[in-house]
Amino acid sequence: MKTIDYDIRGQICPSTLLTALREINYHQEALHDGVVRLHFLTDNRDCVTTIPESARNMGYAAEVSREQGCYLIEVRGG
Amino acid sequence: MMTGTFLLLAGASLALGLGAGAVIHRADYCLAGMFRDLFLFRRADKLRTLVLLVVTTMLLFEAARLLGLLPNYPFPLFYAPSAANVIGGLLFGVGMVLAGGCVVGTLYRMGAGSLLSAVAFIGLIVGSAGYAEIFPFWSAFIKQTTFFPGKITLPQLIGVEPTLPVLLLAAAGGALVLRWRRQGAFRRVTAVAGDLQPWKAALLLAFISLLSAVVVGLPLGVTSSYAKIAGWIEQLVSPAHVADSSFFKAVPLHYRHPLTGVDLAGGSGPRFDAIAAIQFPLVAGIVCGSAISALLLGEWHLHRNIPRRQLASALIGGVAMGFASRMAPTCNVWHILGGLPILALSSLLFLVGMLPGAWMGGLLLTRLVLPRSAPSGGLARP
Numbered sequence: 067m068k069t070i071d072y073d074i075r076g077q078i079c080p081s082t083l084l085t086a087l088r089e090i091n092y093h094q095e096a097l098h099d100g101v102v103r104l105h106f107l108t109d110n111r112d113c114v115t116t117i118p119e120s121a122r123n124m125g126y127a128a129e130v131s132r133e134q135g136c137y138l139i140e141v142r143g144g
Numbered sequence: 145m146m147t148g149t150f151l152l153l154a155g156a157s158l159a160l161g162l163g164a165g166a167v168i169h170r171a172d173y174c175l176a177g178m179f180r181d182l183f184l185f186r187r188a189d190k191l192r193t194l195v196l197l198v199v200t201t202m203l204l205f206e207a208a209r210l211l212g213l214l215p216n217y218p219f220p221l222f223y224a225p226s227a228a229n230v231i232g233g234l235l236f237g238v239g240m241v242l243a244g245g246c247v248v249g250t251l252y253r254m255g256a257g258s259l260l261s262a263v264a265f266i267g268l269i270v271g272s273a274g275y276a277e278i279f280p281f282w283s284a285f286i287k288q289t290t291f292f293p294g295k296i297t298l299p300q301l302i303g304v305e306p307t308l309p310v311l312l313l314a315a316a317g318g319a320l321v322l323r324w325r326r327q328g329a330f331r332r333v334t335a336v337a338g339d340l341q342p343w344k345a346a347l348l349l350a351f352i353s354l355l356s357a358v359v360v361g362l363p364l365g366v367t368s369s370y371a372k373i374a375g376w377i378e379q380l381v382s383p384a385h386v387a388d389s390s391f392f393k394a395v396p397l398h399y400r401h402p403l404t405g406v407d408l409a410g411g412s413g414p415r416f417d418a419i420a421a422i423q424f425p426l427v428a429g430i431v432c433g434s435a436i437s438a439l440l441l442g443e444w445h446l447h448r449n450i451p452r453r454q455l456a457s458a459l460i461g462g463v464a465m466g467f468a469s470r471m472a473p474t475c476n477v478w479h480i481l482g483g484l485p486i487l488a489l490s491s492l493l494f495l496v497g498m499l500p501g502a503w504m505g506g507l508l509l510t511r512l513v514l515p516r517s518a519p520s521g522g523l524a525r526p
Contacts, residue, residue: 070522076447078244078260078454079177080184081514089522104522109445111172115334116187130335135442137336 067142068102075109075136082106082113083120090121090141097126103142107133114139149406150421156359157422161429162436164352164364168252169434170338171345175476176240176249179502184510189332190342192324194480197346199317201485204354206310213358213402218296220362220399221474222488227289228282229493232472233479235464236494237501240476241509243267243461244454247367247475250462251427255434257446260458267462272367272412273374274463275470279391282471298487309487338441353481360422361402363482366430367469368412369423374466375414386414391470412470457513461505472497 072089074082086106096102106117114137118128121141129140167173178191209217240246243264245253250268253261275282292301299306324330330343356364371391379386386392392413400407410419438444469475472494483491 068524070524072522073449075445076259076450078450078457078509078513079174080180080509081454083185084510084514109443109447111169111336111339111443112174112177114336115332118335119333132337135445 067100068096069105070102071105071107073107075107077110079110079112082108082110083116086113086117086139086141087120090124090126097141097143100143103140106139106141107136108139109136113137117141145404145406149401149404149408150418152404153360153401153408153418153421154425156355158425158429160352160356160360160364161426161431162433163429164248164349165252165255165430165433165435166437167340167345167348167352167433168248168430169256169437170340171342172336173342173345173349174245174249175480176244176246176502179237179499180241180506180509183503184506189329192321192329193342193346195317196321196330196343197350198480198484199314199321200347200350201353201481202310202314202317202487204350205357205485206306208354208358209306215402216361216399218300218486218488219357219482220397221365221478222296222483222486223286223473223490224290224293224295225489225493226286226291228286229472229490230497232468232470233494233497234468234501234504235497236468236472236476237498237503238505238508239271239461239464239466239468239501241461241502241505242457242513243465244458246477247370247465247469248430248477250465251366251430252434255431256438257435257444259447260450260454263455264458264462264465267459267464268367268370268466268469269374269377270459271463271466271468272371272470273378273466275467276371276374276378276389276391276412279389279394279470283390292489296488296490298489298492301489306486313487337443338437349481353485357482359403361399361408362422363478364426365474365478365482366423366427367466367475367478368410368419369427370466371412371470372414372420372423375412379414389413451515453513457509 117139121128125144127144131138181187208214250261250264295301299309375392395411397410408418410417479491479494
């Protein structure tokens with residue numbers, strides 16, 4: 067499975083969430099087919115809640131892990 | 145006695161700022177985001193907790209007033225309503241969305257290492273300096289458009305004691321809060337470290353507001369300090385201009401400190417007065433409280449790879465907020481945490497302006513600042 071990394075640290079609110087939603091929508095077929103997974107690296111605490119919540123509401127799986135004081139949000143096909 | 149009062153004001157404000165900064169950082173309690181997300185994402189989860197905050201503060205302030213703890217009620221620096229409240233609120237709403245946070249949001253994010261918020265902070269100072277140039281014209285506009293002269297609050301306007309309208313509105317707001325609680329709307333499921341649930345932050349901030357009102361004698365407010373910084377910087381460049389400025393010469397704050405009985409005064413000019421003693425420690429406290437919270441979590445970062453459009457947006461938003469917070473007069477924190485709980489008419493009008501302002505700011509941000517094309521070029525790896 068191919069992983070696409072997005073470093074969206076330090077961005078203005080709500081750029082982080084909008085970028086994630088846009089990329090999820092753009093890759094929706096590949097996500098559903100299990101061909102690709104998306105990794106979003108963020109330092110925005112609010113988005114650690116909103117990105118996984120939005121992804122799950124769209125039918126994807128989402129997991130959060132901590133990485134060097136930031137958060138890595140993985141979105142993949144549900 | 146004066147020195148002791150100033151030390152009390154500074155110490156209390158610093159402590160309240162530290163507490164507020166830590167609480168706001170842990171909950172990411174962004175007032176600008178609450179209004180912005182209502183229009184951008186149709187999300188109202190945090191905005192619901194703001195209702196809880198206002199209702200709780202309303203009851204706490206009224207209880208304190210009845211106990212004689214708020215002798216300056218309604219607080220100094222609240223005035224009769226005018227068109228300036230709506231216009232200032234509108235521009236403030238646009239500015240806070242473009243800046244990525246309001247006047248306090250800018251401080252707590254800056255404390256956690258946000259370069260964008262540091263740029264917005266510079267914008268706030270520039271905007272405050274800009275307002276000084278239109279102060280005579282705008283003061284005349286405020287006088288011309290003031291209605292209900294001498295009436296600061298809704299209870300004053302309808303000629304009743306505050307207790308009944310406060311209880312009626314708090315009951316209505318409380319019913320909403322209970323309904324949302326039953327629906328589970330206050331519970332946030334998150335993987336973020338050291339999370340403070342927003343409803344808990346709302347309650348803590350209501351108590352911090354009460355402490356400020358009782359110990360300092362004023363609700364929480366920070367924006368006059370931005371104007372003071374602008375005055376000090378401008379004084380280095382053109383001292384004669386600052387000395388002639390009617391904005392910097394004005395001393396609008398006059399009140400008797402509720403605990404010491406000392407008469408205090410202050411204004412936006414570059415001098416050490418009661419506003420300096422209150423607001424600079426509060427600002428420092430919010431920045432440091434947030435910084436300490438972020439450091440304890442290992443989340444303090446300074447990121448430099450920020451798109452130029454976002455930096456420009458933060459600067460423009462900061463300038464707009466600095467300008468608007470003097471036009472309105474004063475900012476969202478002052479009006480929402482201090483004015484709405486006492487049903488100040490100017491605060492109600494500020495909110496009327498700020499709502500469409502937040503909507504307009506969201507439109508500008510998504511259409512002009514954030515990239516719209518997909519994809520943004522993520523780094524692919526097998």
